[in-house]
Amino acid sequence: MSHSFIDRRVAAGLTRHISTTSGRTVPVLAPFTGDVLHDLPVSQSSDVTDAYARARHAQLAWARAGFRARRRVLLRAHDLLLARRELLLDAVQSETGKTRGQAFEEVFQAASVTRYNALSARSVLRGERRRSGIPLVITTRVRYRPKGVAGIITPWNFPLSLAAMDVIPALAAGCGVVQKADNQGALSILALRQAFIDAGVPRDLWAVVTGDGNFIGGAVTEHADYVCFTGSTATGIRVAQKAAETLTGASLELGGKNALLVLDDVDARHAAADAVYACFSSLGQLCVSTERMYVHRAVAGPFVREFVAATSRLTLGTGFDYSADVGSLTSQAQLDRVTAHVTDAVSRGATVLAGGRARPDIGPYFFEPTILTGVTSEMECFAAETFGPVVAVSIVHTEQEAIEAANDSDYGLNASVFSGSGRRGLRVAAALQAGSVNVNEGYRGSFSAVDAPMGGMKRSGVGRRNGAEGLRRFVDAVTISRATGLLQMPRTGSEFEALAGPLLLLARLLKGLRRR
Template identity: 60%
Template sequence: MSSPTAAALIGNSRRDALVAQLSCTTTDTATVIAPFSGQPLHELPQSSIQDVQDAAATARLAQEAWKAAGFAHRRRVLLRAHDLLLERREELLDLLQTESGKTRGQAFEEIFQAASVTRYYALSARRVLATKRRRAGIPLLMTTRVSYSPKQLVGVVTPWNYPIALGTMDAVPALAAGSAVIQKIDNQGSLAMLATREAYLDAGVPAAVWPIVAGPRDTVGNAIIDSCDYLCFTGSTPTGTRVGERAAGRLIGASLELGGKNPLIVLGDANPAQAAEDAVYACFASMGQLCVSIERIYVHESIAEEFTREFAARVSALNQTAALDYSGDVGSLTSAAQLERVQAHVDDAIAHGATVLTGGVARPEIGPYFFAPTVLTDVTAAMQCFANETFGPVVAIATVATDTEAIDRANDTEFGLNASIFSGSVAHARRLADRLHAGSVNINEGYRGSFSSVDAPMGGMKKSGLGRRNGPEGILRFAQARTVSQSNGILQLPRTGAEFAVMAGLMVTLLSVLKALRRR
């Protein structure tokens, strides 16, 4: 199926209206390719460093009024945006599919996530950021409260693979806190994210409070870091490391969601057929181009043969298509670079002795970047795909003899983003979950349990990143905590040596009493 041009998909005037949202004064453009066809989709204007600086300065001015508008106003605006996202979902789904190559069902996950996170922060921001009383150092004599003020300008650098979901998961809590946001979108997901932002603007978010730019990482991306007060970045570990170093050089905070080599453990008490059916989606949603998708499976030897047979059969039966409807199980890789990386990992594995149970080949008869979902066994440390993130539709199955071996092999990685355990006993799985070195663990599900839990923090351990998005943690990163303590005038605290001589005994007694009462 041929992928439409942007003009055929939404019309020239609609495309131009979306692109007009960009903060851009240059004549430079970049060609965006439609993954389903490999043909040019549209030309996207590219911002300059000066565009970033100008947008940042304007956003800082606009933020004062946005903050002063208060939580109740921002709540109304964000709840209206929630509704507009759902009303406009069909256009958003068309744009997501056409720019990313994913199926419509997997594109719908992004709309669901964006609406969920918007509703969550609209309703929880005031409570999380409310001034709260804390225990004073000297009870009765002092009173202590903690208040929060929003960081003025938050930078958000959004990747191509989940532009709407990941874009809103960072931008929305910042807006709910009262911050302004300057966002760099990836060229490949530009129209989808611009159409998403438009819904928030139509709901009442001032355009100046949320400028969007596009352009090269080394210029526009660095300018974002140099212009903001806090940075959110999602991408590869090497790039994220450089981003973190640049942010640290300015003494600003950063949340970095980086790479993963995510394991799935199938315990001996699992139903092998059911586990195989559920594991397929965990590995091949969005063609594995998702930071939390599964690339390694460790299955107990007692059920390994049946699980592997069922798993390979279900992967072979997946319907791979470019249709802009719900008929597809898996879609296309997003770019030529992605296809090259996946093919290189598979070719290298085969050359070093891996066995291909299914897949392992490109599918140009469907489209230029299609690659068959691939299941490997006999993968060794000599292969590129053993420890390095493939970020594509390739999974390796290995057999283990014990739970401890499964945990040890799952943890034997420099990454620690997501992990999964399939078991017939939730209690058994929970005990093992506590031993996994990962920021999120899903039981009898691949990633969607934790990914959709917007009230719970999401992030990585080890080289999978720093900081957390979602939950109270996801909005507190955009707030400055301020502690205010006051003397209640009941008793003057000692100031001179003579006064300390009188009061020291009383203060020691106070400490002993507080301990006896188990008071913090």
């Protein structure tokens, strides 16, 4: 079977389920060619309001259906994702310009997230007994109640993975979803959603709206019972402010300026090959990819030579197969930003060791994976997120210097440590200020660990997705206590006087028994 750009008829079939009454469409371009891929219907604020109303109605029955019924549906969806993988791969490549291999990572991640949440939701959210203040006299339980309908805003760069990591735990927890999809990733999201609809998720339960976030983003946040946002720090702050107006909870995964530390005990060739993927997967358009590298001077010579050589060997391509190592930037805006960062750095004295050029001979938005040295604080790419295939390599003299340089950032999303000693790598990892840290891997260890929380520190965000923490975002904890009648709780002064002594004795006894 041959694979290529999503057919316009397939696109039309998917986009007919967008919540829209505006009658307007916008062209979506194919990054590989710059041609119009399809015309996307766009929503307006009233469509968002209507989508929430329908989702709320559907959510009531979905929540009452229970964990077992939801698990069956989600596991069927898991199987459909795998069965429809080629369509999903075609959609991701068509919209984002990724290689086939990096699109496959998305499909695999979406399936993993679905399987985890389907199988874990009951054990994480079924509720539990808690120790009461006065044992036997009071019993206490915690129950978890679905929040309602979540508003989820996702970007274009990882449409399947980032949608799945927020939408699927919301569904597993018994919530509905109104998702604002970036125009450039809408087809991939709609193909993902269709698998869940066909598996048994009510169509109204998971609504998709599209359009300019400046016009409909506020409505998505305003009506939500919980908000998830993935994107830039600047926009995330605005989303948080909007959510705060209604005291709505939010999780925000925002920007990063991720550091990779290369210690003096690495195998230079092996570490360089892993570092290349850490920096240039999806052409750097990944919130957890590496943009800063600190290399110990003892291995700097051989490591940098191997790193430059491995980067220069990367194959750029537009194939809908596994022939290319890296693909395209996704838009003209991305190309402009990357070009501006490299031009600014070079004009201020940075040196290009590899790449540094746009490649219009391959496609309109292609840019070579680029290694810079001599990057200083007055350069734009020193502290600001490039979100493209540019890494700044700096030489450090000690392990502590590398740790301090890595932590000297407003961001704290992801970091990496390469070391010949696993124990040493873990020790250094514990000193880094980031929500996730990978040892001898760039980002895929933590990114793929769907049983573990993922999120940022500092200006890289608040809240966590994945794991039990990711599920519990979408529920309210409700404490229910009951008086057993074994002993009447004091109500009057004389009753307090009579029970004060026994209660003090109980407090001392519980401490002696180490009972919380």
